[in-house]
Amino acid sequence: MKIKSPLLILLLLFFVPSYKALAVDALHCNASAMITFSGTINAYVSQDNTDLISEGDYVLTKVLTDHDLYCASTEDDTSMHEVYYSLSLAGGVYPAGASAEGQYALLPNSGNAEKLAFMVGYENADGGINYATSNRLNIPLKQLNEHEFVVDSTLIFSLVSSQGSNGAVPGTYKYSGTLGQVEAYDKTRGDYYKWLGKVTLNVTVNLKATTCVVDTDKTIDIRWDALTSKDIINNLAEEKVATIGVTCNSSQTPIKISVASGNGSYDAAGGIAKTSRDNLGLKLTWQDNAQPVDLSTARKDTLYTNSKNYNIVAKPVRYNDGAIALGEFANTVTVNFEYR
DSSP states (O other), rough: OOOOOOOOOOOOEEEEEEEEEETTTEEEEEEEEEEEEEEEEEEEEEEESOOOOOTTTTEEEEEEEETOOOOEEOSSSSGGOEEEEEEEEGGSSEEEEEEETTTTTEEEETOOOEEEEEEEEEEEETTOOOOOOSSSEEEOOOOOOOEEEEOOEEEEEEEBBOOOOOOOOOOEEEEEEEEEEEEEEEETHHHHHHHEEEEEEEEEEEEOOOOOOEEEOOOOOOOOOSSSSHHHHTTOOOOOOEOOOOEEEESEEEEEEEEETTEEEEEETTEEEOOOSTTEEEEEEEEETTOOOOOOSOOOEOSSEEEEEEOEEEEEEEEETTTOOOOOOOOEEEEEEEEE
16 A cells, blocks of 8 residues: 655746847747746655655746747748757756656755755646756747747756655755756757757755654555455455554644545445456455445544554455456555645
8 A cells, every 4th residue: 555645836937038049040049048947845755754756746847938949940941940949957057866766867066965856857738748868958849830930838847856865854955056058959950059048946945754654564465365256255255454554743633544446446435446356346444433445535534642543454345246256356455645
């Protein structure tokens, strides 16, 4: 079972309307002299410092428009140009590194005691997200007509844990300086039109430890090694318990617990999840109150003591009157905790 803490994203943008122009051969480009990611990210790590911050968990965004890069060609044959907004990360102050998951990322230039890194990417108009895999991020320009090209994507700054860390260190961290130099790249001709502008950072990260922590195993494997169809049909299958313990550092903590079945459900409100076998369900019950685990509605509770168990009892059951085929069956159940 996987437990994940809630996420919080705060987006703040800042734009300086100043421009630089460059003309090479028959391609003319104008770009903003400077774009700044400016804002605050409130991020969370678990009390036991085992959670990793992954791509997309906490982001800042900046919508790019024709103010940020506009190119025009005086040639009749525009197939001679395939133009990109090219961000050279090597032109910034942040050294190259990797995220904890092995992706290309930039590291803070302060020794990185916080164990953080940032990934830079873009989202195109169709919703596709691409992150830089090297020190250059090329964003394709949209062709407006026979002669004009503009950028219409969203630039993304994603906070992540750095490679080699088990988790980030709580604290307040400030990052400022040049992220990269903006260039126009004509892929067809292989030309880079340099020094059109730059992207800078002015970001504060407030990294906090969560109020609660799941202090039991986050992956629980339950098996029935000697189970017969007759046992299931006669409601004699053994019940097994998944132990889930939560500890909070507040004496009164609101908690919301949602449970989802990877195979869907036969009876969501009755807590009967589907398995990989027809007519074979998995009945889930809260051990503390003997109520079905509602797979459609989150359970709400308030933790008045420091620790409490939210154990789930699992039992294979037949659903409907159909036959149950012999062989292995499986399901994955995910439990999510939200707390304030």
